Amino acid sequence: MMVAFQPVPAVIEAIDKKVADNHLFTFRLSESISVAPGQFVELSIPGVGAFPVSTAAHPGGATFQACIRRAGRVTAALYRLDEGANVGIRGPFGQGFPLAAFAGRDVLLVAGGLGMAPLRALLQALLGERGRVGEIILLYGSREPDAILFRDELEGLAAAGTIKVRYSVDFATELPWSTDAYVCRIGLVTELLRDLRFAPAQTVAAVCGPPSLYGCVLEDLARLGIDPERIYATLERRMQCGVGQCCHCVTAGVFVCSQGPVFSLAELRRLPGSI
Ligand SMILES: Cc1cc2nc3c(=O)[nH]c(=O)nc-3n(C[C@H](O)[C@H](O)[C@H](O)COP(=O)(O)OP(=O)(O)OC[C@H]3O[C@@H](n4cnc5c(N)ncnc54)[C@H](O)[C@@H]3O)c2cc1C
Numbered sequence: 001m002m003v004a005f006q007p008v009p010a011v012i013e014a015i016d017k018k019v020a021d022n023h024l025f026t027f028r029l030s031e032s033i034s035v036a037p038g039q040f041v042e043l044s045i046p047g048v049g050a051f052p053v054s055t056a057a058h059p060g061g062a063t064f065q066a067c068i069r070r071a072g073r074v075t076a077a078l079y080r081l082d083e084g085a086n087v088g089i090r091g092p093f094g095q096g097f098p099l100a101a102f103a104g105r106d107v108l109l110v111a112g113g114l115g116m117a118p119l120r121a122l123l124q125a126l127l128g129e130r131g132r133v134g135e136i137i138l139l140y141g142s143r144e145p146d147a148i149l150f151r152d153e154l155e156g157l158a159a160a161g162t163i164k165v166r167y168s169v170d171f172a173t174e175l176p177w178s179t180d181a182y183v184c185r186i187g188l189v190t191e192l193l194r195d196l197r198f199a200p201a202q203t204v205a206a207v208c209g210p211p212s213l214y215g216c217v218l219e220d221l222a223r224l225g226i227d228p229e230r231i232y233a234t235l236e237r238r239m240q241c242g243v244g245q246c247c248h249c250v251t252a253g254v255f256v257c258s259q260g261p262v263f264s265l266a267e268l269r270r271l272p273g274s275i
């Protein structure tokens with residue numbers, strides 16, 4: 001893989017502000033880069049700084065799409081910019097989801113909050129080769145209904161019978177809603193596993209969300225019978241260089257930026273303190 005040390009100049013092409021403080025940015029690059037699902041780039045704002053961010057779309061090429069939460073100094077500066085503003089994009093970095101491992105198998109995606117962004121890129125990649133994977137089930141936990149990312153898209157796919165969607169929300173002012181295509185419950189995303197009908201022995205799982213999600217769900221999936229070699233999670237660490245040079249991201253002796261951020265549960269079990 002070629003690693004770019006110079007940011008590629010890019011402009012903000014579109015900002016979708018449907019979900020407060022979790023805007024979907026589309027950037028147009030002056031030259032194409034290929035960012036696979038699960039990989040990330042360093043997005044820089046001239047005169048302000050840079051931060052790592054995952055691709056939320058597949059394939060990319062001349063555009064790069066990311067769902068970005070307003071978190072602190074640099075992301076707040078991005079939120080002050082309008083369409084047409086200049087930024088820089090350096091990457092791609094890291095190891096993404098091993099797409100070959102999904103071929104011929106059913107797929108279980110488990111997302112918590114903003115973790116839906118990298119899983120959307122994975123979902124798009126899998127749907128691009130629809131004949132190569134079996135049933136796709138998405139379990140997606142959010143704080144509240146208004147915080148659900150890509151809701152129109154996901155419900156469109158569910159209504160078309162392309163994927164099955166199960167939402168959970170921490171709280172809602174109205175009773176959770178359900179249709180023939182998707183259901184929503186109040187509770188934790190892990191609770192959606194309880195009565196889920198699927199075939200663990202032929203399933204590959206991908207999990208993305210806050211650290212609290214990993215603590216229980218990864219081993220739950222293994223207990224249900226999914227091979228730990230086929231349960232993937234993406235780790236988030238404070239990153240800087242992205243190429244295994246600065247040591248900011250080192251966890252249990254591993255460079256999360258270059259050896260991850262996607263690891264299998266079998267690998268994570270050998271990295272104490274990683275989850
Ligand atoms: C591989 C990777 C992929 C990521 N993908 C996305 C994405 O798709 N969308 C998105 O919105 N964000 C993503 N992030 C997180 C994003 O990089 C941080 O939110 C960003 O660095 C915040 O920068 P800031 O200058 O605005 O905030 P800062 O001022 O640096 O920090 C604001 C607050 O966030 C905390 N924080 C900052 N970075 C991290 C981090 N990496 N992990 C935990 N806490 C952190 C700080 O401790 C502080 O409390 C990703 C991070 C990594 C490592």
Ligand code: FES
Nearest residue numbers: 240245246247257
């Ligand atoms: S971010 Fe520098 S070594 Fe990983």
